[in-house]
Amino acid sequence: MATVPITPPMTQSTIERSTLDRELTERLDRYARIDTQADERSTTSPSTKKQYDLLRMLVDELSAIGAEDVRLTDYGAVLATVPPTSSGDIPTVALLAHVDTAPAFSGTGVNPIVHRNYAGDDIILPDDPTVVLSPKQFPYLGAKIGDDIITASGTTLLGADDKAGVAIIMTLARHLLEHRELPHGRIRIGFTPDEEIGRGVHANLPADLDADVAYTLDGAELGEIVYETFSADKADVHVQGVSIHPGQAKDKLVNALHLAAMIVDTLPQVTLTPETTDGRQGFVHVYQMSGSPAAAGLQVILRDFELDGLRAHGELLQQVCATIQATEPRARITCSITQQYRNMRYWLEHDMRPIELARDACRRVSINPASTPTRGGTDGSRLTELGLPTPNLFTGMQNIHGPHEWVSVQDMSRATEMCVELLRLWATSAQDAGRRRPASERQAQSAVDWVG
Numbered sequence: 001m002a003t004v005p006i007t008p009p010m011t012q013s014t015i016e017r018s019t020l021d022r023e024l025t026e027r028l029d030r031y032a033r034i035d036t037q038a039d040e041r042s043t044t045s046p047s048t049k050k051q052y053d054l055l056r057m058l059v060d061e062l063s064a065i066g067a068e069d070v071r072l073t074d075y076g077a078v079l080a081t082v083p084p085t086s087s088g089d090i091p092t093v094a095l096l097a098h099v100d101t102a103p104a105f106s107g108t109g110v111n112p113i114v115h116r117n118y119a120g121d122d123i124i125l126p127d128d129p130t131v132v133l134s135p136k137q138f139p140y141l142g143a144k145i146g147d148d149i150i151t152a153s154g155t156t157l158l159g160a161d162d163k164a165g166v167a168i169i170m171t172l173a174r175h176l177l178e179h180r181e182l183p184h185g186r187i188r189i190g191f192t193p194d195e196e197i198g199r200g201v202h203a204n205l206p207a208d209l210d211a212d213v214a215y216t217l218d219g220a221e222l223g224e225i226v227y228e229t230f231s232a233d234k235a236d237v238h239v240q241g242v243s244i245h246p247g248q249a250k251d252k253l254v255n256a257l258h259l260a261a262m263i264v265d266t267l268p269q270v271t272l273t274p275e276t277t278d279g280r281q282g283f284v285h286v287y288q289m290s291g292s293p294a295a296a297g298l299q300v301i302l303r304d305f306e307l308d309g310l311r312a313h314g315e316l317l318q319q320v321c322a323t324i325q326a327t328e329p330r331a332r333i334t335c336s337i338t339q340q341y342r343n344m345r346y347w348l349e350h351d352m353r354p355i356e357l358a359r360d361a362c363r364r365v366s367i368n369p370a371s372t373p374t375r376g377g378t379d380g381s382r383l384t385e386l387g388l389p390t391p392n393l394f395t396g397m398q399n400i401h402g403p404h405e406w407v408s409v410q411d412m413s414r415a416t417e418m419c420v421e422l423l424r425l426w427a428t429s430a431q432d433a434g435r436r437r438p439a440s441e442r443q444a445q446s447a448v449d450w451v452g
């Protein structure tokens with residue numbers, strides 16, 4: 001039976017903030033310089049070979065700091081173990097971050113700049129002086145006076161999404177391996193590729209992680225703990241027209257492009273679009289249109305926090321397709337909807353301990369926890385659905401996927417401290433409440449019926 005003393009919250013005496021800050025700065029700088037942009041058009045896994053440049057570096061660094069079971073899987077995930085310092089039935093906690101960066105903006109030649117002791121003025125990025133980070137435009141920046149702010153140089157994204165998460169987990173692992181007096185159970189580490197293109201969770205990942213609970217370090221503001229994401233479906237609309245030489249087309253041509261345009265035009269435009277909704281509202285988003293008079297396609301994503309809403313969005317799209325079909329019987333319009341991911345709340349609300357402990361850990365290091373639903377998905381959505389409860393924790397990253405991206409070193413530092421505390425809480429709370437649940441029980445939870 002383990003006896004883990006209830007120790008006071010970690011303070012500066014147990015963790016040197018300046019040492020953490022330096023290490024986090026160095027790590028983020030090193031990782032951000034490596035181009036790891038994902039490519040949605042690729043069919044390989046990982047989608048781009050260059051992600052291996054960072055994955056292999058992490059294998060080497062994990063081995064160097066003394067992590068155990070370090071390996072690179074054939075689907076491009078780096079896995080490792082930090083062995084426990086406490087004994088007993090302590091749940092295994094996995095910490096995850098993704099190495100890829102978004103295809104939305106250039107990730108080549110990233111040149112991170114550290115703005116030390118930020119004074120609160122506009123930050124003008126040197127490689128494109130039209131890119132200005134103003135605290136007026138970005139109020140969160142205004143709250144970071146005195147922090148060290150890391151930005152890109154103006155022509156690329158920074159890639160703090162999610163290399164801030166990678167840097168935090170690496171720094172945390174190094175710290176824990178050096179300070180064996182800090183109580184924690186078995187910790188699993190996972191660095192994954194291709195999160196940005198929705199392919200971060202390989203079917204083997206949950207089994208390979210072999211953990212009871214996981215957290216992604218892929219969130220934003222200090223204190224953010226996300227356990228609600230969108231539920232997501234994708235729709236493929238196909239319009240088959242009748243193609244014929246335009247010179248002989250009278251009464252014969254059925255132009256698929258016109259019909260596709262009519263579908264787009266008939267869909268709601270002043271409501272139910274991403275640009276007209278926020279908070280807990282869902283949307284129908286046409287994001288790609290392609291084709292010829294002979295055949296055209298529309299790619300549509302459907303999003304809602306609730307399954308009823310998601311279903312209604314799908315029915316609306318199908319109704320619109322049927323209406324346009326009725327105007328032109330010679331065309332053939334089909335709309336097929338496939339499931340993408342589900343709101344992790346449907347599973348987590350059955351056992352809120354992963355969130356409650358994260359909130360408690362925040363408070364113990366004087367951070368106000370906050371949970372706002374994410375208008376998107378995370379790798380955690382899929383992992384949770386597969387039976388591994390995986391809420392998302394803050395890293396500090398801001399304005400992601402573009403040249404205005406930035407992160408406060410001190411936010412990353414606080415995230416690292418919070419994780420030390422969180423792992424301690426898992427070790428100590430296991431004494432009274434938790435027992436490592438058998439695999440059969442975990443499977444049962446993964447089968448929770450979310451329909452209805």
Ligand SMILES: [Zn+2]
Pocket residue numbers: 098161162195218
């Ligand atoms: Zn991310």
